[in-house]
Amino acid sequence: MFLKFSLHSMFYGAGGGNDIQWCFSQVKGAVDDDVAEADIISTVEFNHSGELLATGDKGGRVVIFQQEQENKIQSHSRGEYNVYSTFQSHEPEFDYLKSLEIEEKINKIRWLPQKNAAQFLLSTNDKTIKLWKISERDKRPEGYNLKEEDGRYRDPTTVTTLRVPVFRPMDLMVEASPRRIFANAHTYHINSISINSDYETYLSADDLRINLWHLEITDRSFNIVDIKPANMEELTEVITAAEFHPNSCNTFVYSSSKGTIRLCDMRASALCDRHSKLFEEPEDPSNRSFFSEIISSISDVKFSHSGRYMMTRDYLSVKIWDLNMENRPVETYQVHEYLRSKLCSLYENDCIFDKFECCWNGSDSVVMTGSYNNFFRMFDRNTKRDITLEASRENNKPRTVLKPRKVCASGKRKKDEISVDSLDFNKKILHTAWHPKENIIAVATTNNLYIFQDKVN
Amino acid sequence: MLSKGLKRKREEEQEKETLAVDTWWLDPSLPAVAQAPPPATSSSLFDLSVLKLHHSLRQSEPDLRHLVLVVNTLRRVQASMAPEPTLPPMPSPSAAPCVADSLLASSDAALSASMASLLEDLSHIEGLSQAPQPLVDEGLPGRPAGGSPPSLGALDLLGPATGCLLDDELEGLFEDIDTSMYDSELWAPASEALKPGPEDGPGKEEALELDEAELDYLLDVLVGTQALERPPGPGR
Numbered sequence: 228m229f230l231k232f233s234l235h236s237m238f239y240g241a242g243g244g245n246d247i248q249w250c251f252s253q254v255k256g257a258v259d260d261d262v263a264e265a266d267i268i269s270t271v272e273f274n275h276s277g278e279l280l281a282t283g284d285k286g287g288r289v290v291i292f293q294q295e296q297e298n299k300i301q302s303h304s305r306g307e308y309n310v311y312s313t314f315q316s317h318e319p320e321f322d323y324l325k326s327l328e329i330e331e332k333i334n335k336i337r338w339l340p341q342k343n344a345a346q347f348l349l350s351t352n353d354k355t356i357k358l359w360k361i362s363e364r365d366k367r368p369e370g371y372n373l374k375e376e377d378g379r380y381r382d383p384t385t386v387t388t389l390r391v392p393v394f395r396p397m398d399l400m401v402e403a404s405p406r407r408i409f410a411n412a413h414t415y416h417i418n419s420i421s422i423n424s425d426y427e428t429y430l431s432a433d434d435l436r437i438n439l440w441h442l443e444i445t446d447r448s449f450n451i452v453d454i455k456p457a458n459m460e461e462l463t464e465v466i467t468a469a470e471f472h473p474n475s476c477n478t479f480v481y482s483s484s485k486g487t488i489r490l491c492d493m494r495a496s497a498l499c500d501r502h503s504k505l506f507e508e509p510e511d512p513s514n515r516s517f518f519s520e521i522i523s524s525i526s527d528v529k530f531s532h533s534g535r536y537m538m539t540r541d542y543l544s545v546k547i548w549d550l551n552m553e554n555r556p557v558e559t560y561q562v563h564e565y566l567r568s569k570l571c572s573l574y575e576n577d578c579i580f581d582k583f584e585c586c587w588n589g590s591d592s593v594v595m596t597g598s599y600n601n602f603f604r605m606f607d608r609n610t611k612r613d614i615t616l617e618a619s620r621e622n623n624k625p626r627t628v629l630k631p632r633k634v635c636a637s638g639k640r641k642k643d644e645i646s647v648d649s650l651d652f653n654k655k656i657l658h659t660a661w662h663p664k665e666n667i668i669a670v671a672t673t674n675n676l677y678i679f680q681d682k683v684n
Numbered sequence: 685m686l687s688k689g690l691k692r693k694r695e696e697e698q699e700k701e702t703l704a705v706d707t708w709w710l711d712p713s714l715p716a717v718a719q720a721p722p723p724a725t726s727s728s729l730f731d732l733s734v735l736k737l738h739h740s741l742r743q744s745e746p747d748l749r750h751l752v753l754v755v756n757t758l759r760r761v762q763a764s765m766a767p768e769p770t771l772p773p774m775p776s777p778s779a780a781p782c783v784a785d786s787l788l789a790s791s792d793a794a795l796s797a798s799m800a801s802l803l804e805d806l807s808h809i810e811g812l813s814q815a816p817q818p819l820v821d822e823g824l825p826g827r828p829a830g831g832s833p834p835s836l837g838a839l840d841l842l843g844p845a846t847g848c849l850l851d852d853e854l855e856g857l858f859e860d861i862d863t864s865m866y867d868s869e870l871w872a873p874a875s876e877a878l879k880p881g882p883e884d885g886p887g888k889e890e891a892l893e894l895d896e897a898e899l900d901y902l903l904d905v906l907v908g909t910q911a912l913e914r915p916p917g918p919g920r
Contacts, residue, residue, distance in 0.1 A: 517757055
């Protein structure tokens with residue numbers, strides 16, 4: 228049993244602190260400080276095997292990286308991620324009825340589990356979800372009877388013999404084609420998509436409604452949650468995120484701008500306006516301020532792989548909830564508590580509205596989320612240790628171990644510490660992803676994608 | 685301070701005060717409370733929130749989450765400011781209580797109106813294809829010119845430039861409005877002059893200031909001139 232535990236730690240890592248040493252592996256994206264708006268990364272997602280890593284950007288493009296097969300000789304590092312496919316997923320549109328431009332920014336990407344040789348993913352902007360098929364072509368037919376190699380048709384009278392075309396290998400070509408377009412179902416801005424464990428349906432959520440789709444059917448979707456008040460003047464709360472349970476195909480959760488999470492069971496009724504469970508932590512009276520509601524607004528909700536827990540991210544903290552306990556989270560981790568005294572300034576410059584995402588590692592033992600100054604944080608649920616790391620080109624030698632960072636909240640700043648006032652609030656890490664099986668993480672700064680791995684020795 | 689944020693052009697002291705007060709004013713039992721005036725801090729937060737709200741409402745498609753959170757914060761600030769009847773006298777802003785009150789009163793109305801109309805617009809737009817008529821009716825004259833944007837905004841969206849199917853109907857409607865406004869300008873007594881017509885000019889303004897006698901004289905002259913040009917009609 229002891230041996231098993233050690234092996235488990237070795238493969239899945241015991242988290243931050245001294246157990247794992249995170250090393251720089253790669254960085255993707257432009258080097259210059261002048262960030263092109265279209266290059267701003269808006270979503271990052273590993274596929275189910277971890278072999279593929281997809282990013283979406285503000286320009287509506289999707290870039291997929293593929294991990295190269297491990298070199299058996301060079302076992303000191305895992306395979307690198309190289310560009311596999313790039314395609315334009317969404318284009319800017321104009322809604323003539325409302326005289327509004329629809330942004331092409333990709334809000335979310337979600338991979339479907341692989342069923343055959345091709346890969347499928349869902350990508351969405353504010354209004355439209357698309358199912359993309361990514362397939363490889365590494366051979367082509369040659370030796371047509373009626374066509375020349377360049378495609379020109381031969382004069383039939385010159386054909387004297389018949390032959391059977393054969394497949395010959397060619398340079399690998401990766402093609403992406405849109406297979407389904409799910410449109411016209413959302414009045415408000417889509418913030419989440421989540422594929423059901425039945426692998427046939429998925430949900431899409433906007434500020435006020437959640438719709439259920441079948442992957443094969445594009446002209447119909449079912450509304451399963453609607454929180455729009457009859458009188459819009461009474462609107463005080465919006466939906467911020469939604470996700471299906473990883474194992475129960477009838478269960479999903481959605482979070483709100485007031486810091487609540489509702490768990491719904493689709494078997495109970497067609498319209499899940501009445502929740503089965505309501506998760507909410509009572510407000511701490513000593514921390515009450517005018518900004519209490521804003522900082523309690525949940526920006527992301529993610530189920531653990533096991534399905535027993537869910538994690539929520541609000542402005543200052545990450546909370547782990549046990550699905551069996553609604554009145555408070557079982558664990559709370561402070562991401563950047565030193566910002567609590569700066570809330571007014573952060574309200575002024577709108578940083579308080581930033582939406583940070585969070586993610587689990589493969590074994591649900593460590594959680595990760597981003598912060599400012601290109602810092603990101605990891606919390607080990609078992610050891611209760613946490614670590615702050617920085618995504619920066621300064622440490623860009625492969626296999627360089629990242630140095631832990633520390634922010635000095637007040638008082639005398641120690642050497643190597645950074646004071647709160649020197650933090651760059653324009654450098655925010657909103658999107659992070661963790662490989663489903665290994666200790667490989669993808670961290671997105673404004674326009675660069677960093678890949679870090681644990682030190683393998 | 686925090687770098688690269690949107691900064692208002694206020695004094696550093698006020699900003700520092702704002703940052704510093706984030707924690708102390710929560711607890712009224714602290715001695716520091718007696719020194720600095722809470723209403724000034726609340727009112728600066730109020731102003732900031734109103735500013736954000738207006739900025740948000742001016743967007744073609746406001747971020748609903750941002751809007752709702754700002755409005756809720758504004759309501760909280762309003763609620764905390766409301767029960768302040770008299771305030772400790774302050775050097776320059778002796779009118780501060782009045783300002784705060786009037787700001788509350790006017791902003792509250794304007795705020796509710798703006799919020800309500802925007803949100804109503806959002807819901808109207810949703811049902812637009814089903815019920816265009818009621819929307820159009822609301823936008824017709826009867827509203828003071830000053831408050832025009834909210835509901836007429838939806839009408840603007842249906843303007844000819846956007847290529848809406850209801851084009852012809854609306855063109856006709858706009859023509860009607862123009863004509864009626866033009867007519868009311870000429871024939872209404874000066875004292876009842878309403879919104880200025882589209883062809884606003886110095887002549888029109890002067891006409892509005894004429895008294896009834898002068899107006900009658902002018903009309904007689906006009907009628908007389910017309911009578912010279914053509915045979916007098918039955919009604920005149």
